[in-house]
Amino acid sequence: MVVAPAVALSGDASRREACVSDDPRDLGWVRQNIPCQTACPAGTNVPAYIRSIVEEQYGASYEINREANVLPGVLGRICSRPCEAKCRHGWPGNGEAVAICHLKRVAADLKDASHRITERLYSPTGKRVAIVGAGPAGVSAAHDLSLFGHDVVMYEREERPGGMLSYGIPEFRLPRDLLQTELHNVLRLGVQLRTGVAVGNAPGQTPVSKLLAEFDAVLLATGCVHPAPLPLKGEWENADLKDVKGIEYGLDFLVEMHRGVNKTVGRRVAVLGAGFTALDCARVAVRLGAEEVTIHLRTGEEYIPVAPEEIFECKREGIRIKGLRSPMGLQVDASGQLTGVEFAVNRLGGWRESGRRIAIPIEGSEFIEPCDTVIVAIGQQTFNGFSDVPLEVDRWKNVRLGSDGMTSHQGLFAAGDYVSGASTAVQAVGHGREIARRMDAWLMGRERRRQVVRIEPVDLPLRERADDFIPRQHMPTRGLGERKQSMACEVETGYDRQLAREEAKRCYLCNLRYQIDVDRCVYCRACIEVAPRNCIKLVGGVEIGADGSYGKLIETKEWNKVGAIWIDNNECIRCGACFNVCPVKCISISRCELTEVEVGP
């Protein structure tokens, strides 16, 4: 760590025209100061699209989303929202996170019916790419590879594209017409979609080796859909549960239902699992007529990776959630019909590397919960058996990738859950995009785009202090009677313009950088006095990170050691109070956004 004297960044206070910068301090500033964008696996420019909603420019907001993610309307409904977990508005003392996901949906839903999508196409390259799997990772990669000018053919074993978006998420959370529209927007770029074509080793299937021979590159994006077995103990350990009547595996249950199979459940349903699939299965069970549906957790509600709003909606539909229990065995009657699940009470242990809580069953605490249907939704595993090309895998049997995104076989790439194991749609979209870029670099022999920061002066604060006190706007939902009438009745109805604008105004616009021109500052302390947080600091220096970006500020209270009066943009909530009060107008605002520029040959 190097300590440097405090000096203004490259986007200095006196600059009045827009510029782009590849200075690591600027790139580091964006990474550190726009937590939502950094947390988004697709790298969505969240403040920019929310600002467009304040301006009621919904089409522009949609386009900003589409630059990072080709499925804004979809993810505006079903995203796992890692951005909201990091939102500065949700930091201690700041209130609740901005409803970033709901606002993404606003961009998709409220844009003009005649909105025209913008795509910036490269010239055709003559290269051909095959993509196996038309789920979120495959579709995202197909889009970007098409933009790069490659001819893309997507192979999908199911009848419809979308992968788990089509088959794993119930319609009451994700309307299929919207999904098909956004998928079709990708296909319109010239992507060939071959549905009902299974890639694999079985007779009648297309081997991976054949694709490798026919195409310049192949991308495997087959997802992670094989259910993890239920780890029971005692007589049930490693038992084959096929013959037990009343057991379903969560994702299979949903996939079969979306393939058109007439699924039924018993009167009393127990769902084992803690993710979105578990909650979806429970809500489907309610709609299929179950009288009592309970989700059983190993830990507690606080520790499960699901948005609190989803948990609330589950409970509203009458679903119970019970924590601190691990399934140990099953109770089955003479006819093989399930009659209950044996659980053990858990205590909480430490934390896994993944950030999840560990639960430890307590010996001798076993008890039975009666039920006639169990839906096991404890996760999925990757399946590699379909490939006739041997691939290196890690200890979880996920395929290994090199830094170029390629598997151990030349020309064969992989993306999404097939690489990472079961993750989320937004992670799949982000990874698909990242691998597409690496595939392009490999196909073309060089990177054709690189990331820079666009810095643009802004004349005035774009917010008012009063905006900080607007409460988070709740997503309107349909009444219980209405939502249970049909599996396709979307529960969340979306913000209207007024709600959208109120919520959008809450965004701090963290992409705005406030800076003090030290040469013009008269050290009157007016900005310090008016600041609502401890965001303006007297500093003697600043640490420089290994990558050249700025690190921690070194504060001082000794005047002879003060190098600068500095706005700590990490603490700053962009209220503009300092800007408004400054008597010598030495505070400037600039908008800093990641963008891409062409790299010459």
Add this chain to the structure above:
Amino acid sequence: MSDARHHVIIGSGVAGNQAAETLRARDPDSRITMVTVSRLPFFNRYDLPRVFRGERDWRRFVIYPAEYYRRNRIALRRATKVVAVDSINQTLTLQHKETIHFDTLLVASGARSYLPEELSEYRPLLLGFGAFHEAVQVAETLPKRGHVIMLGGDTIGLDLARTLIELRHRVTLLADDYTFWPHEVSEADRPRYIAALRNMGFEVIEAKERGSLAAVSQGAPGLPARRLVFKDGSELHGDVVMPFFGNVPILDFMIGSGVDIERGLLVRPDLRTTHENIYAAGDNCQIWTDSVRRYCFYHGWKNVRAMGELAARNITGANEAWTPQHDESLRLTADGKILSPFWEYQ
């Protein structure tokens, strides 16, 4: 700076006050701070039905006057909301951004009335009974000989209903799984207890018989103020609708504190949480109970008071384990009435 330990208590109910009293006795030199979101000092919640007898002066419900806290050197901070607890730095943050350091923390924040999520959209049409001002609001809304529709019917609600019936109000209980909460009445015993409620003057409707509640709305002009519609299409009209579905712990400020939570704070038999210097007592904690091999809630003011005392004893070095000392079972009297041990407060 004094070396005295700083004991902070969140909550000023039965557990918190009992703990403060015990702490003062066992650690005379310590600093004690009690933080409560309530505007009123410690008052007797079980006395709230008196509001319906015309008593509206809050001072008559207060158990300890301000002088008590001054005399015992307990800094009582009313109308003060804790928003976060940092177990590593041993601080708690108040809503107005103040930070308080503690040497030991007792979380005795209690519980609030639970409203099932499926009824949440009707919240504006329902009246609660958890705080003094809510009791006053119900009393002022209810006309003379008015009709109260009680949903669920937990022990607190049934206690209120006894007073209302005595005052010649009409009480209709919409009985369901929450009726008698936290007492557990077996399916076999339930008809006898429901009959006893009727004997006590309740009108009882088993919610399931009407297919459960479908909607709550405002009554039409000329009819009582509230209208309930059931799934079988039948209706019920009343002046006031009150939910009594038991309690849920008040622990929002503990989320992310690093202390283990399931529904309540998970505590060992000595009432210590997963953090060495943080304890919990009252309706907000689940105590590991070896005899049944699970974490259990213990309700009722006697249990809560015993927990407050035990936590304070252990904070001051006693190292004693919780043993429930009170019979929590519901009783039927010889004249066919119900008596809950939770109603026998003093």
